[in-house]
Amino acid sequence: MPNIKELTDLTTQVRRDIIRMVHKVNSGHPGGSLGCAEFFVSLYQELMETKDGFDMDGIGEDLFFLSNGHISPVYYSVLARSGYFPVEELNTFRLINTRLQGHPTTHEGLPGIRIASGSLGQGMSVAIGAAQAKKLNNDDHLVYSLHGDGELQEGQNWEAIMYASAKKVDNLISTVDLNQQQIDGSTDDVLPMGSLRAKFEAFGWTVLDIEKGNDIEAVIKGMKEAKSLTGKGKPVCVLLHTVMGNGIDFMMHTHAWHGKAPNDEQLANGLAQNPETLGDY
Amino acid sequence: MxxxxxxxxxxxxxxxxxxxxxxxxxxxxxxxxxxxxxxxxxxxxxxxxxxxxxxxxxxxxxxxxxxxxxxxxxxxxxxxxxxxxxxxxxxxxxxxxxxxxxxxxxxxxxxxxxxxxxxxxxxxxxxxxxxxxxxxxxxxxxxxxxxxxxxxxxxxxxxxxxxxxxxxxxxxxxIFTPADQKFEIGKAIKFTEGTDVTIVATGHLVWEALEASKALHEAGISAEVINIHTIKPLDDKAILDSVAKTGCIVTAEEHNHLGGLGESVARVLAQHRPTPQEFVATNDTFGESGTPAQLMDKYGLNSEAIQNAVKKVLKRK
CATH class of the missing domain: 3.40.50.970 (Thiamin diphosphate (ThDP)-binding fold, Pyr/PP domains)
Known part of the structure; x- marks a missing residue:
C-alpha cells in the first residue's frame, strides 16, 4: 500500500519547486505543472517499474513520455526527487548552459528524458513507437504518455490514436490532462472538442476517467485500474480531470497562469499555502 | 580520359x-x-x-x-x-x-x-x-x-x-558504379581526372556530368568529375583540392539552386578559396508535368546544360 502521507508531502514539495523554479527565471509554465503534480508523483513513486540509473533504450522497465513539454517544471521536479539527477540542479532551470531547458530535451543529456517535446502533438506517436519496440523486444513493460487536452487539437494525435488501436498497441497508457484550459482561454472557447471519451472510444481505445485528478489516492487507484486494462488488445486512454494551477488558490481554475511566473509577493503567498515538507532545493 | x-x-x-x-x-x-x-x-x-x-x-x-x-x-x-x-x-x-x-x-x-x-x-x-x-x-x-x-x-x-x-x-x-563498392559517408568520389574545370555533381546529374565531360574532352576541355553523394557532411577537401588545380567549378543537382549542393560548395569556396562557380540547378521554381527527359531538358538539368555552364565558367577564370 502506498504511504499517502509521504506522497502528499512530496506533492507539496513539488508544488514549491514548480513555483520557485518559474519565479527565479520569471518564465515557464506553472499552471499545467501544478495541475499534474499528483499524476507525476503517482507515476514515478507508485506506478512505474523503473531500473536504477538511466539508459536511453529503457529495456526491462516502464517508460514515460511527456508530450506537452511546457509543463517541464513538474517533470524536472519529480525526476530530481525520484533520483534521476541532483535536486540542486532545479536551480538551473532555463538558465544558460542548463540541462533543464525550457522544454525537455535529450540534447543536453538530462537523465530521465527520452525525447524532446514542446512543439505539441508529437508525443503519442513516439510513445507508440517505443511501445512497439517493447513488443519486438519481448519486453512486457508498459509505456505511459501525457498530453494536454488543448494539445489534442493538433492533427498528428488523431493519426496516432487511429494507428494505436488498429495495430493493437495495448501496452500503452496515454493520459490526457483534462484541465479544460489553453493559452487563449478555456478549450470550449478556443475550439470545443466535444466528448473526448466518445472520440477515443470511436477510435477503438479503452477509456477510463479519473474524476479527481488532484487527489493522489484517486489518481493511484485510477492508474492502477488503467494498468489492469493493458494487454487486452486495445490501447488505454485515461481522462485525468485536473484543475490548472492546483494547490495555489489564485492560480486555480484559470488559463491566466499557463505561461506566467509569479512575482515576489505571489511566490510568498503560494509558498505559504504549501509549507516546506522535504526541504527546498 | x-x-x-x-x-x-x-x-x-x-x-x-x-x-x-x-x-x-x-x-x-x-x-x-x-x-x-x-x-x-x-x-x-x-x-x-x-x-x-x-x-x-x-x-x-x-x-x-x-x-x-x-x-x-x-x-x-x-x-x-x-x-x-x-x-x-x-x-x-x-x-x-x-x-x-x-x-x-x-x-x-x-x-x-x-x-x-x-x-x-x-x-x-x-x-x-x-x-x-x-x-x-x-x-x-x-x-x-x-x-x-x-x-x-x-x-x-x-x-x-x-x-x-x-x-x-x-x-x-x-548503372555505372561497381556492384561491390563500399560506401563511405562524406567521402567524395573522383570519376575523371581533369585540369580545366571541376564538375561536382550529385544524384541523377552525375551521369549527365560524365556525359558532359566526354563531349568537353572532344572539344579540348579537360573536366574533373567528382561525385558528391554526401551533401552533408560535405567533403570540403576533395572540392578544394580539385579547384586548386582547375580554378573553376560547376555544380550540378536536381534541386533548387537555393539551398542545394551548389550553395554548400559555394560556402566552402568563399571561406577557403574564392573560385568562379556556375550552378546547374532549378532556378527558384516549381516543376510541372512531363516526362523526366522533357523536364530535365526544359529546366536545364542535363549534359548539355552542364557543358554550357562549363563554357561560361571557363570565361570567368
Missing part, C-alpha cells in the same frame, strides 16, 4: 529496396516503416522476409516520423519510406523535434525526389528537400547516383548512429 559506360539501367529506388532487403537479412535491429507506398519504395522484399519488422503506418507521415523516433528507444534502427516531398516538407517539425533535436537513429528514405518523378507534377516534385534537411543540425544528407550506389548507401547508413536523409528517385538511369 577515363570513360564510363553502362549495360543496364535501373531506378535508384530499387537500389534502396535491394539494400533494405539485405539489411533485413544481416541486421536484426533494422525495422521499416511505410506510409502506403510499399510498391513505389520497393520495400516488398524486406516485408516478405521480415513481416514482424515492418510497420504499415497508412497515409500519416507525421505519425510515421514520431513512431520511427520511438522505435529507436529500444535499440531499433528504423528506415522510413515515402516520397521525398512527404518525407521532408510535410513532416519538417516532426523530424526537427522528435528525430534531429532528439538525436534519434532514424533513416529517412525518400524516393521520387526532384523533377524526374515526372507526370505527377509539381505537388510531388520536391526541389527543396536537400536544403530543408541539410539545415537540420546533425542530419546527414545523401543523394546517391545510381542503383549500385543507392544500395551500398542504404546498407552503410545502418552502421552510422544518427539521423540520415537518403534521397533517391523514380526513373531508370544508367
Amino acid at each position: 577515363k570513360t564510363y559506360t553502362y549495360t543496364e539501367k535501373k531506378d535508384t529506388r530499387s537500389g534502396f529496396g535491394a539494400g533494405l532487403a539485405e539489411l533485413g537479412r544481416t541486421n536484426p535491429n533494422v525495422v521499416a516503416l511505410c506510409a502506403d507506398l510499399i510498391g513505389s519504395l520497393k520495400m516488398d522484399e524486406f516485408i516478405k522476409e521480415n513481416p514482424e519488422r515492418f510497420f504499415q503506418i497508412g497515409i500519416a507521415e507525421a505519425n510515421m516520423m514520431g513512431i520511427a523516433a520511438g522505435l529507436t528507444i529500444g535499440g531499433k534502427i528504423p528506415f522510413t519510406g515515402t516520397f521525398a516531398n512527404f518525407s521532408t516538407g510535410r513532416v519538417y517539425d516532426q523530424i526537427r523535434q522528435s528525430i534531429a533535436y532528439s538525436g534519434k537513429n532514424v533513416k529517412i528514405c525518400a524516393s521520387h525526389a526532384g523533377l524526374t518523378l515526372g507526370e505527377d507534377g509539381a505537388t510531388h516534385q520536391i526541389l527543396e528537400d536537400i536544403g530543408l534537411m541539410k539545415m537540420l543540425p546533425g542530419m546527414v544528407v545523401i543523394n546517391p547516383c545510381d542503383y549500385n550506389q543507392t544500395k551500398a548507401a542504404t546498407i552503410a547508413i545502418a552502421d552510422y548512429d544518427g539521423p540520415v536523409y537518403l534521397r533517391f528517385g523514380r526513373p531508370s538511369v544508367p
Whole structure:
C-alpha cells in the first residue's frame, strides 16, 4: 500500500519547486505543472517499474513520455526527487548552459528524458513507437504518455490514436490532462472538442476517467485500474480531470497562469499555502 | 580520359529496396516503416522476409516520423519510406523535434525526389528537400547516383548512429558504379581526372556530368568529375583540392539552386578559396508535368546544360 502521507508531502514539495523554479527565471509554465503534480508523483513513486540509473533504450522497465513539454517544471521536479539527477540542479532551470531547458530535451543529456517535446502533438506517436519496440523486444513493460487536452487539437494525435488501436498497441497508457484550459482561454472557447471519451472510444481505445485528478489516492487507484486494462488488445486512454494551477488558490481554475511566473509577493503567498515538507532545493 | 559506360539501367529506388532487403537479412535491429507506398519504395522484399519488422503506418507521415523516433528507444534502427516531398516538407517539425533535436537513429528514405518523378507534377516534385534537411543540425544528407550506389548507401547508413536523409528517385538511369563498392559517408568520389574545370555533381546529374565531360574532352576541355553523394557532411577537401588545380567549378543537382549542393560548395569556396562557380540547378521554381527527359531538358538539368555552364565558367577564370 502506498504511504499517502509521504506522497502528499512530496506533492507539496513539488508544488514549491514548480513555483520557485518559474519565479527565479520569471518564465515557464506553472499552471499545467501544478495541475499534474499528483499524476507525476503517482507515476514515478507508485506506478512505474523503473531500473536504477538511466539508459536511453529503457529495456526491462516502464517508460514515460511527456508530450506537452511546457509543463517541464513538474517533470524536472519529480525526476530530481525520484533520483534521476541532483535536486540542486532545479536551480538551473532555463538558465544558460542548463540541462533543464525550457522544454525537455535529450540534447543536453538530462537523465530521465527520452525525447524532446514542446512543439505539441508529437508525443503519442513516439510513445507508440517505443511501445512497439517493447513488443519486438519481448519486453512486457508498459509505456505511459501525457498530453494536454488543448494539445489534442493538433492533427498528428488523431493519426496516432487511429494507428494505436488498429495495430493493437495495448501496452500503452496515454493520459490526457483534462484541465479544460489553453493559452487563449478555456478549450470550449478556443475550439470545443466535444466528448473526448466518445472520440477515443470511436477510435477503438479503452477509456477510463479519473474524476479527481488532484487527489493522489484517486489518481493511484485510477492508474492502477488503467494498468489492469493493458494487454487486452486495445490501447488505454485515461481522462485525468485536473484543475490548472492546483494547490495555489489564485492560480486555480484559470488559463491566466499557463505561461506566467509569479512575482515576489505571489511566490510568498503560494509558498505559504504549501509549507516546506522535504526541504527546498 | 577515363570513360564510363553502362549495360543496364535501373531506378535508384530499387537500389534502396535491394539494400533494405539485405539489411533485413544481416541486421536484426533494422525495422521499416511505410506510409502506403510499399510498391513505389520497393520495400516488398524486406516485408516478405521480415513481416514482424515492418510497420504499415497508412497515409500519416507525421505519425510515421514520431513512431520511427520511438522505435529507436529500444535499440531499433528504423528506415522510413515515402516520397521525398512527404518525407521532408510535410513532416519538417516532426523530424526537427522528435528525430534531429532528439538525436534519434532514424533513416529517412525518400524516393521520387526532384523533377524526374515526372507526370505527377509539381505537388510531388520536391526541389527543396536537400536544403530543408541539410539545415537540420546533425542530419546527414545523401543523394546517391545510381542503383549500385543507392544500395551500398542504404546498407552503410545502418552502421552510422544518427539521423540520415537518403534521397533517391523514380526513373531508370544508367548503372555505372561497381556492384561491390563500399560506401563511405562524406567521402567524395573522383570519376575523371581533369585540369580545366571541376564538375561536382550529385544524384541523377552525375551521369549527365560524365556525359558532359566526354563531349568537353572532344572539344579540348579537360573536366574533373567528382561525385558528391554526401551533401552533408560535405567533403570540403576533395572540392578544394580539385579547384586548386582547375580554378573553376560547376555544380550540378536536381534541386533548387537555393539551398542545394551548389550553395554548400559555394560556402566552402568563399571561406577557403574564392573560385568562379556556375550552378546547374532549378532556378527558384516549381516543376510541372512531363516526362523526366522533357523536364530535365526544359529546366536545364542535363549534359548539355552542364557543358554550357562549363563554357561560361571557363570565361570567368
